[in-house]
Amino acid sequence: MTIQTIRELINERTEEYLDQLFTLLKQPSISAQNIGMEETSTLVKNMMQDIGMDAHLLETDGYPVVYGEKLNADNDFTLLIYGHYDVQPPDPVDAWDSPPFEPTVRDGKIFCRGAGDNKGQLMAQLLAIKSYQDVFGELPINIKLVFEGEEEKGSPNLAKFVEEHKELLHADLVYTSDGPMHESGAPFVLLGVRGLLYVELTAKGADWDNHSGNKGNIVPNPAWELVDLLHTMKDRDGNVLIDGFYDHIRQPTEEELELISTLPYDQKTLGKQIGYEDFDMTKEDYYRKLTMEPTFNIAGFHSGYGGEGTKTIIPSTATLKMDMRLVVDQDPADIYDKFTAHVKKYAPGVEVKWLGGMLPSRTPADTEVVGVVRNAVEKAYHQPPILQPSLGGSLPDYVWTKILGVPSVVVPYANFDEANHSPNENIGLDNFFDGIICTCQVIQELGNRA
Amino acid sequence: MTIQTIRELINERTEEYLDQLFTLLKQPSISAQNIGMEETSTLVKNMMQDIGMDAHLLETDGYPVVYGEKLNADNDFTLLIYGHYDVQPPDPVDAWDSPPFEPTVRDGKIFCRGAGDNKGQLMAQLLAIKSYQDVFGELPINIKLVFEGEEEKGSPNLAKFVEEHKELLHADLVYTSDGPMHESGAPFVLLGVRGLLYVELTAKGADWDNHSGNKGNIVPNPAWELVDLLHTMKDRDGNVLIDGFYDHIRQPTEEELELISTLPYDQKTLGKQIGYEDFDMTKEDYYRKLTMEPTFNIAGFHSGYGGEGTKTIIPSTATLKMDMRLVVDQDPADIYDKFTAHVKKYAPGVEVKWLGGMLPSRTPADTEVVGVVRNAVEKAYHQPPILQPSLGGSLPDYVWTKILGVPSVVVPYANFDEANHSPNENIGLDNFFDGIICTCQVIQELGNRA
Numbered sequence: 001m002t003i004q005t006i007r008e009l010i011n012e013r014t015e016e017y018l019d020q021l022f023t024l025l026k027q028p029s030i031s032a033q034n035i036g037m038e039e040t041s042t043l044v045k046n047m048m049q050d051i052g053m054d055a056h057l058l059e060t061d062g063y064p065v066v067y068g069e070k071l072n073a074d075n076d077f078t079l080l081i082y083g084h085y086d087v088q089p090p091d092p093v094d095a096w097d098s099p100p101f102e103p104t105v106r107d108g109k110i111f112c113r114g115a116g117d118n119k120g121q122l123m124a125q126l127l128a129i130k131s132y133q134d135v136f137g138e139l140p141i142n143i144k145l146v147f148e149g150e151e152e153k154g155s156p157n158l159a160k161f162v163e164e165h166k167e168l169l170h171a172d173l174v175y176t177s178d179g180p181m182h183e184s185g186a187p188f189v190l191l192g193v194r195g196l197l198y199v200e201l202t203a204k205g206a207d208w209d210n211h212s213g214n215k216g217n218i219v220p221n222p223a224w225e226l227v228d229l230l231h232t233m234k235d236r237d238g239n240v241l242i243d244g245f246y247d248h249i250r251q252p253t254e255e256e257l258e259l260i261s262t263l264p265y266d267q268k269t270l271g272k273q274i275g276y277e278d279f280d281m282t283k284e285d286y287y288r289k290l291t292m293e294p295t296f297n298i299a300g301f302h303s304g305y306g307g308e309g310t311k312t313i314i315p316s317t318a319t320l321k322m323d324m325r326l327v328v329d330q331d332p333a334d335i336y337d338k339f340t341a342h343v344k345k346y347a348p349g350v351e352v353k354w355l356g357g358m359l360p361s362r363t364p365a366d367t368e369v370v371g372v373v374r375n376a377v378e379k380a381y382h383q384p385p386i387l388q389p390s391l392g393g394s395l396p397d398y399v400w401t402k403i404l405g406v407p408s409v410v411v412p413y414a415n416f417d418e419a420n421h422s423p424n425e426n427i428g429l430d431n432f433f434d435g436i437i438c439t440c441q442v443i444q445e446l447g448n449r450a
Numbered sequence: 451m452t453i454q455t456i457r458e459l460i461n462e463r464t465e466e467y468l469d470q471l472f473t474l475l476k477q478p479s480i481s482a483q484n485i486g487m488e489e490t491s492t493l494v495k496n497m498m499q500d501i502g503m504d505a506h507l508l509e510t511d512g513y514p515v516v517y518g519e520k521l522n523a524d525n526d527f528t529l530l531i532y533g534h535y536d537v538q539p540p541d542p543v544d545a546w547d548s549p550p551f552e553p554t555v556r557d558g559k560i561f562c563r564g565a566g567d568n569k570g571q572l573m574a575q576l577l578a579i580k581s582y583q584d585v586f587g588e589l590p591i592n593i594k595l596v597f598e599g600e601e602e603k604g605s606p607n608l609a610k611f612v613e614e615h616k617e618l619l620h621a622d623l624v625y626t627s628d629g630p631m632h633e634s635g636a637p638f639v640l641l642g643v644r645g646l647l648y649v650e651l652t653a654k655g656a657d658w659d660n661h662s663g664n665k666g667n668i669v670p671n672p673a674w675e676l677v678d679l680l681h682t683m684k685d686r687d688g689n690v691l692i693d694g695f696y697d698h699i700r701q702p703t704e705e706e707l708e709l710i711s712t713l714p715y716d717q718k719t720l721g722k723q724i725g726y727e728d729f730d731m732t733k734e735d736y737y738r739k740l741t742m743e744p745t746f747n748i749a750g751f752h753s754g755y756g757g758e759g760t761k762t763i764i765p766s767t768a769t770l771k772m773d774m775r776l777v778v779d780q781d782p783a784d785i786y787d788k789f790t791a792h793v794k795k796y797a798p799g800v801e802v803k804w805l806g807g808m809l810p811s812r813t814p815a816d817t818e819v820v821g822v823v824r825n826a827v828e829k830a831y832h833q834p835p836i837l838q839p840s841l842g843g844s845l846p847d848y849v850w851t852k853i854l855g856v857p858s859v860v861v862p863y864a865n866f867d868e869a870n871h872s873p874n875e876n877i878g879l880d881n882f883f884d885g886i887i888c889t890c891q892v893i894q895e896l897g898n899r900a
Contacts, residue, residue: 194663198760207725213644213843216745216775218736219724223748224684231681234674274669275657275766286668295666298673299763304750305771310648310805312773313749316725321755323762325666355760393663 003379005135006440010433013131018110020047021123021432022103024085025112031086031153037063044085044122044147051130053145058165060157063149067168070129071142077446078142080171080406081439083122083178084151087114088421095423109415109426116418120427121177122147124413124435132440140447144171151178154356155396162399173369174400174408175442177435183416184264187381187438189374190410192362192390193397194291195326197335198299198355201226201343202319209304209313222318223303229347230320233296240296242342245335250328252292255365256389260287263386291390295325321355325394332357359398362390363407369446373409376445380438385411413438453829455585456890460883463581468560470497471573471882474535475553475562481536481603487513494535494572494597501580503595508615510607513599517618520579521592527896528592530621530856531889533572533628534601537564538871545873559865559876566868570877571627572597574863574885582890590897594621601628604806605846612849623819624850624858625892627885633866634714637831637888639824640860642812642840643847644741645776647785648749648805651676651793653768659754662762672768673753679797680770683746690746692792695785700778702742705815706839710737713836741840745775771805775844782807809848812840813857819896823859826895830888835861863888 010017024047029040041057041064048055048068055068066085071078090100090113098104103112110120125145132139146169148158162169182188203222210219234240252260265286271279281289299322304315326332340352363370365387377385391410400408413435414420415428460467474497479490491507491514498505498518505518516535521528540550540563548554553562560570575595582589596619598608612619632638653672660669684690702710715736721729731739749772754765776782790802813820815837827835841860850858863885864870865878 194666196663196762198762205726210724211843212745212747212749212773213646213775213841215724215740216644216747216842217739217743218729218731218842219726221748223751224680227677227680227748227751228686230674230677236678274660274665276655276669279668281668289667290665293667295662297662297666297764298671298677298754299662299761300754300756300765301673301677301768302752302756304748306750306752306769310771310773311749312646312648312747314747315750318751319756321760323662323760325663391663392666392668393661 003437003441003444006131007437009131009135010436017127017436020127021110021120024119024123025103025114026101028101029086029114029149030089031063031150032089037086037149040085041066041149047126048145051126052133053129058161060161062153062157065149065161066145066147068145069143070139073139073142075141075447077449078144078171079443079446080144080146080169080174081125082174082176082400083125083147084118084149085122085147086149086152087117087119088152092423097424105429108430109428110432111424111426113425115425115427116180116414117420117425118151118178120432121413121435124432125177125439128436128439128443131436132443139443141443143443144169158396159399159403162403166404169404171404171406173446174404174406175373176408176410177413178410179412179420180414180416180418181412182264182386185416186383187377187385188410188412189370189377189385189387190391191365191370191388192328193360193395194390194392195330195332195360195398196356196358196394197324197326197332198322198357199336199339200319200321200353200355202317202351202353203347203349205314205316207316209316212312212314215314219314221314223315225347225350226301226303226318226320229343229350232346233342240294242338244338248329248331248334249294250362252288252389253364253366259365259387259389260284263287263388290392291388292327294327294330295323297323299323325392326360327390328360328362330360332359358394358396359402361397361401361408363401363409365389367407369407370409372445372449373411373442376442377411377438380434380441411438453887453891453894456581457887459581459585460886467577470577471560471570472553474569474573475564476551478551479536479564479599480539481513481600482539487536487599490535491516491599497576498595501576502583503579508611510611512603512607515599515611516595516597518595519593520589523589523592525591525897527899528594528621529893529896530594530596530619530624530850531575532624532626532850533575533597534568534599535572535597536599536602537567537569538602542873547874555879558880559878560882561874561876563875565875565877566630566864567870567875568601568628570882571863571885574882575627575889578886578889578893581886582893589893591893593893594619608846609849609853612853616854619854621854621856623896624854624856625823626858626860627863628860629862630864630866630868630870631862631881632714632836635866636833637827637835638860638862639820639827639835639837640841641815641820641838642778643810643845644840644842645780645782645810645848646806646808646844647774647776647782648807649772649786649789650803650805651770651772652801652803653797653799654766655764656766659763659766662764665764669764671764673765675797675800676751676753676768676770679793679800682796683792690744692788694788698779698781698784699744700812702738702839703814703816709815709837709839710734713737713838740842741838742777744777744780745773747773749773775842776810777840778810778812780810782809808844808846809852811847811851811858813851813859815839817857819857820859822895822899823861823892826892827861827888830884830891861888
C-alpha cells in the first residue's frame with residue numbers, strides 16, 4: 001500500500017472529512033474573549049477519542065491543553081504534533097463576505113474564522129491519523145498531540161505547561177502546521193523563529209507641559225532625554241552598543257548559509273510587498289538579516305504635540321516602545337538585564353518596563369529527522385520544500401527546542417492568502433486535503449526510517 | 451498740577467470709565483473666527499475720535515489696524531502705543547463662571563474675554579490720553595496709537611503693515627501694555643523678546659507599517675532616521691551643532707548682566723510653577739538661559755504605536771515638531787536655511803517644513819528713554835519696576851526695533867492671574883485704573899524730558 005491509497009480514501013470521504021472540519025469551525029473559540037473555549041476543547045478531545053487516541057484535557061493556568069496520544073507503535077520513535085484550537089476575534093464582522101463562524105465554500109476555498117489559523121491545519125493532522133490507521137491498520141510511530149487554547153494570546157502558559165509535563169511530552173520531533181505556504185505555492189519547512197524582547201521606556205520632565213518660550217532652556221525635555229539615550233544604544237550603521245548584546249549569538253552553520261543560497265528571491269516583488277520601492281538588498285543579506293540577526297526596532301515614539309500646525313510646548317513625558325527580535329542563543333531575560341543596566345548608566349531617570357519576551361529557537365538543518373521531513377514533504381507536494389533556517393517573526397517554538405530539548409519543524413499547510421487574523425480568513429480545499437496527505441507521508445517516512 | 455490730580459479725576463469718573471471699558475468688552479472680536487471684527491475696529495476708531503484724536507482704519511491683508519494720532523505737542527517727541535483689539539475664542543464656554551462677553555465684577559476684578567488681553571490695557575491707554583488732556587489741557591508729546599486686530603493670530607500682517615507705513619509710524623519710542631505684571635505684584639519693564647523658528651520634519655520609510663518580525667532589519671525605520679538626525683544636531687551638553695547656528699548672537703552687555711543680578715528669584719517657587727521639583731539653577735543661569743540664549747526644543751515627536759501594551763511594527767512615518775527660540779540678532783530665515791542645509795547633508799530624505807518664524811528683539815537697557823519709562827513706572831506704582839532684558843517668549847516686537855528702528859518697551863498692566871487665553875479671563879479694577887495712571891505718568895515724564 002502507498003500514500004496513493006490514502007489519496008483515494010480521501011476522495012471517497014471528501015464530504016465526511018469536510019463535515020468534521022465544519023463541525024469544528026462552527027464552534028467559536030475566541031481565547032481573547034473567553035467565547036466557546038470549554039465547548040471547543042471538549043469537542044477536540046472527543047474527536048481525538050473518535051480516532052482511537054487516548055485523550056485528555058490537561059489543565060494550565062489558562063485554557064486547557066487538549067492532549068492525545070497513541071503509543072502502541074512497533075518502534076519507539078515519537079512524533080509530537082503541536083497546534084491550537086483557539087482563534088482570533090472575528091472583528092470587524094462587517095468586513096466578512098459570509099458570517100465568520102459559518103463555513104462557506106467559494107472559489108475552491110473554505111471561508112471561516114479559524115479555517116487557516118489553525119483549525120483547518122489541526123483537523124488535517126487528526127484526519128491524517130484517522131486515514132493512516134484506516135488504510136494501514138496501525139501507526140508506524142508513536143504520536144502525541146498537543147493542541148493548546150492560548151496561541152492567539154501569545155501562549156502565556158505553554159512554557160510552564162511543557163516544563164511541568166516534560167516526561168509526558170517526551171518526543172523525538174515536534175511538528176507544527178501553522179501559517180501559510182510560500183507565495184509561489186511551494187511548501188515550506190521552517191527550522192526556527194526569532195525570539196522577542198518588547199520594552200517600554202518612559203521619560204518624565206516636569207509634571208505638566210510647559211510653554212516653550214516662557215520656560216525654554218529651563219525645564220528638561222524628556223523627548224530629548226530619550227533621543228540622547230537612543231544614541232548611546234545604536235550607532236548609525238545599525239550596530240547595537242549595549243554591552244554584551246551580541247554575546248551568545250550562534251553563528252550560522254555552513255549548511256545554513258548554503259540553505260540560504262538556495263532560497264527563492266525576487267527583490268522587486270519583495271519591494272512591492274513591503275511598500276518600499278527603493279528596496280535594494282542581496283539575497284544573502286536579506287535572509288541573513290531576516291533570520292540570523294537580531295533587530296533593534298523603534299515600534300513607537302510619542303511625546304508632545306502631534307496635531308496640525310504649531311504648539312509651543314516642552315512635553316512633560318516621552319514614551320518609547322521598542323521590540324528586539326532575538327536570534328539563537330540570545331535570551332530575552334539576559335538582554336533585558338543588559339538593556340536596563342545600560343539605561344541605568346546613561347539615563348537613570350528613565351523607567352523601563354518589560355512588555356513581553358520569547359526565546360528564539362532554531363533546529364540545525366543537518367538534524368537527521370529534518371531530512372526525513374523534507375523528503376516526505378517533497379513527496380507529498382511533488383516539489384522540494386523551501387527549507388528556511390528561521391522565520392523573521394516569533395513563535396513559542398523554544399518550548400520544544402529549549403525546554404523539551406527536541407528538534408522542531410514548522411510545515412505550514414495553509415495557502416499564502418489565508419488571511420489569518422483578518423476578515424474572510426480561509427483555507428483552500430486543496431490545501432486542507434493536501435495537508436492530510438502530507439501528514440500521512442511524514443508519518444510513513446518517519447516510520448520507514450526506524 | 452501733578453499726577454495726583456489725575457488720580458482724583460479718575461476717582462470721580464470711575465463709573466464713566468468702566469462704562470467705556472464695558473462697552474468695548476461686550477463687543478466680541480474673535481479674530482480666529484472672524485466674529486465682530488468690523489464692529490470692534492469701528493468702535494475703537496470712534497473712541498479715539500471721541501478723545502480728540504485723528505483716527506482711521508488702515509487696511510492690511512487681514513483685519514484693519516485702528517490708527518490714531520495727536521501730533522500738536524510743543525515738542526517733537528513721539529510715543530507710539532501698540533495694542534490689539536482682537537481676543538481669543540472663549541472656549542470652553544462652560545468653564546466660565548459668568549458669560550464670556552458679559553463684563554462681570556467679582557472680588558475686585560472684571561471678568562470678561564479680553565478684560566486683560568488686551569482690551570482692558572488698551573482702554574487704559576485711551577482713557578489716560580483723555581484724562582491727561584482733561585487735566586492738563588494738552589499732551590506734552592505727540593502720540594500715535596496702533597491697535598491691530600490680529601495679534602491673537604500671530605500678527606501675520608503686522609510686519610508688512612509697518613514696512614508700508616514707516617513714515618506715518620515714525621516715533622521715538624514704542625510702548626506696549628500686554629501680558630501680566632510680576633507675580634509679586636511689582637511692575638515690569640520688558641526690553642525685548644526671543645524670536646521663533648518653528649519647523650516640522652517628516653521622515654518616511656515604507657508605504658505602510660510593516661511587521662517588525664517578518665520584515666525586521668529589512669525595511670528602514672523613519673523613527674530611527676529622525677533620532678539619528680537629531681543626534682547630529684545637538685550634543686548631550688545642549689550645544690547645537692548646526693553650522694552657524696550661534697552666528698550673529700549679540701552678547702549681553704554689562705548693563706544687561708548687571709540688570710539680571712538685580713532681578714527677583716525664588717528657585718523653590720519657580721520649581722513649583724513649572725512642575726519640576728528637582729529644579730536647580732542659579733539666578734544668573736536662569737535669566738541668561740531664559741532671555742539671552744536660544745533654545746532647540748522638541749515640541750512633538752510621533753511615530754508608530756502609542757497605545758496600551760505591544761504592537762510589533764516598523765512605523766512607516768515619523769514626525770518631529772521643533773521650535774527654536776532665537777535671540778538677537780539671530781534671524782529665523784537664516785537659521786532655517788542653515789537647518790535645512792544640515793538636514794540635506796545628514797538625512798536628505800527627510801522633509802522640512804517652515805511652520806512659523808518671528809525675529810527676536812531687544813532694546814538696550816542703557817537707552818535713554820528706557821530710563822525715563824523706568825522712572826515713570828516707579829512713580830506710578832510707588833515701587834521700582836523689574837527691568838528684564840527680554841521675555842523668554844515671543845512677540846512681534848521686532849516690527850518696531852528692526853523694521854521701524856525704534857526702541858521698544860513692554861509695560862504690562864494686568865494682574866499676574868489675568869487668565870489670558872483661558873476661561874474666566876479678568877483684570878483687576880486696580881490694575882485697570884493704575885494702568886491709566888501709569889500711562890499718564892509715562893506721558894508726563896517723556897514730556898518733561900524734552
